[in-house]
Amino acid sequence: MVPPKPASRQGRFAFWRYLRNFRRDILSANPERLYGAKMAEFRIPFLHTFLVNETALWRRVLTQEPLNFPKSPRMAAGLEPLLGQGVFLTNGEVWRRQRRIIDPAFEGGRLRDTFPAMLAAGRATVDRLAALGPAPVDVEPQMSHATADVIFRTLFSMPIEDATASAVFRAFRAFQGTQPLLNLAAFLPLPRWVPRLHRRATLTAARRIRALTRDLVEARRAAIAAGTAPDDLATKIMTTPDPETGRPFDDAEMVDQVAVFFLAGHETSASALGWALYLLALDPGLQDALAAEAGRELGAAPDFGAVSRLTLARDTFREALRLYPPVPMMVRQAACPATFRGRAVNAGAQVVISPWHLGRHRALWDDPDAFCPERWSTPAGRAAAREGFLPFSAGPRVCPGAGFAMIEGPLLLALMAQAFRFAPVPAQSPVPQAQLTVRAKAGIWLTIIPRAA
Template identity: 65%
Template sequence: MIAPKPPSRPDRVSLWRYLRLFRQDILSAQPAKLYRAWMAEFRTPFFRSYLCNDPALIDRVLKECPADFPKSDRVREGLAPLLGRSVFVTNGAEWARQRRIIDPAFAGGRLHESFPAMLAAARAARDRLAGQAGQVVEIEEMASHAAADVIFRTLFSIPIEDEVAARTFDAFRRYQRTQPLLNLAAFLPLPRWMPRFHRPAVRRAAAEIRTLMTGLTEARKAAIDAGSAPQDLATKIMTTPDPETGQGFDAAEMVDQVAIFFLAGHETSASALAWSLYLLAAAPEHQGRVAAEAREVLGDAPTFADIARLKFTRDVFREAMRLYPPVPMMVREARCPVRFRDRDVPKGSQIVLSPWHVHRHERLWDRPDVFDPGRWQEPDGRDAIRKAYLPFSAGARVCPGAGFAMIEGPLLLATLVRDFVFAESTKAAPVPVAHLTVRSLAGIRLAVSGRGS
């Protein structure tokens, strides 16, 4: 099947028109030629940006010289009310210290400790969906609920039904609906003292989320001091000192980190799960294969080791993230003048790496818009994957939760498809748009029915 993508804009538009389109949706604001270009330059009166699709340039920015291309403050401008100075937006020594504290909690050898909580959340999602069998279900909403449940259970050992968790989830959904990926301050070189033009609804939702997370963090600190804290991700992170300084996160820093864990672990997982289910609904033969694999592998008491045996389900999930990368674009900044593809790139230029375009690039992938989980086992597909697949970024700043996501996603997908049949409920294909993550413009509505034995 052909996986839908948004219409592209005309090649030439005015700067004002481009900024309006970009603010509304960064995917449809781009011209179609970017799906073939190795590099493109965009100029505004205030800065230059260079979109790099060439795998050699991507490696240079993310792997070979990451210190020369730190995260751009222009992305932080829009997310600051919620994320503060979390690991997602910091650079240099501050970022390195944060990663030294966070990374051990997500190390491969410790992921199995989170598996029981993930399994409980997957079963809870299955049970909730059972009450909607025979109906048309808004799948993005269901996926958001399931992913949030995973985060709360693995981070704070509470289910989504907990009062604080439910209030946080509600506030985050309001935040997601009102927060653009980039706000006006991302385009204009505003002095520090000027306001950042965040929408009032964004500020209110972010403040409510941070207040609730502060309460959770303070309660966990008290439980740690009393020796009664569960050994979940929050406890692991709050009790891990920086191996270089011996200091851990203080209360304010921990709230910043919890905010990004919730944003990255909930929003991105929900996006990937929803698109996976849509693609399977549109490709019943692949859906049937996932269901058969789930019945064979999961059984009545799945274990952490079983996830490695969900090979086709994992390929479906990875293919969904190729076609619909949850984070469609990443922005770095050139710390010094560089030269890319025989072109001078001035200091301060914005370097845009676009998983959205790289994952569908016509020179890098065979049939780039086709949903084909089988490509993951083919020699040509594996070569493209090595060069042109970065849903979790790459290099030093690769997402610390990548391994977590690749257990959570296939587990949720297999658990749901084993028990339910998902079918398209309308002939109109969903239109992808980029908000905080890649979502559908009008949601994804699928008919859900029970799967026979």
């Protein structure tokens, strides 16, 4: 079964049309041949870019020489009003210090501690969906609600219904609606002092999110000082000193990191779950198998170990991540001259690693555009994953929340498949489009039918 894929660019290259289309949707702005290319080179005014699909090249950039290919400041420009100096955007010693403090919070033992909060958020999601009735529903905002609930329960021990959590969620939705994937500074070599021409609504929403987050951080700091803080992710991160300097995050630094956690842990997971539900809707037999697995492994009072036994749910979620990676492209900047496949890469050139193209690359995957969770249990599928499955990046900058996402995603998917049947809405096939993440141009509309009915 082959789900929707955006049409590739046709016809001759025209710079200004490409620029307009690229800002609107990078997936359809590029030619079809990228799905089979080992490397592509683009030269447009002010921008020299290499897209690398060859395994040896992306491994060189991400895992072997990451200091020579730091995060591109061009791509950071659009997110700085929200994320400040969060770990998603920084480089060098600032980034290394941030990871030394953050990483311990997402180690295996801490993830076990987050499971009850994830389970509660998943059950609350089932209750919300059940209240909608068997009518067509856009599941994208529903999944955004669900993953925001997970973040607030695991990070600050509060459900999404809390007034502050709800206000942050609403402000983030406003930010999404105003912020294109690429700011003008992604194309022009602007000095740091030049304004980035953000829309006023973007800046307003970002300021609102950061103000609310600052209130949460300050309240938690007071609770830590009083000895009344819950033992959740926020407390763990705020009380962890840098092992090299002994200094923990101050409140301003923590506001930046919470903004990152909300973007990376909420928006990306919501994107993946929305597409996973659509893929399930196309395969009723798979839905029944998932429901049976959930009933068998989760039971009435599941423990953390149950997640590892949700094999089919995990493979389904992985397949959704392969076909619709939430972050479709990662951009690095060459810090020094290099050579790729005999081509000179000058310092300052942009290097793009595309989980979107790698996940559908014809040289790596059998039937790459087909939805096939079974591939993950085959030697060929596992081999292809080692060569071209990068939804969480790789190397030192691999997403610290990757393990968190691979618990959250299969768990919520299993709970929803156990409770409901999903069916596509006729004549409303979703069209993938890269916004902040890979979303559907007009939503993902499904009919949700309780299994009890």
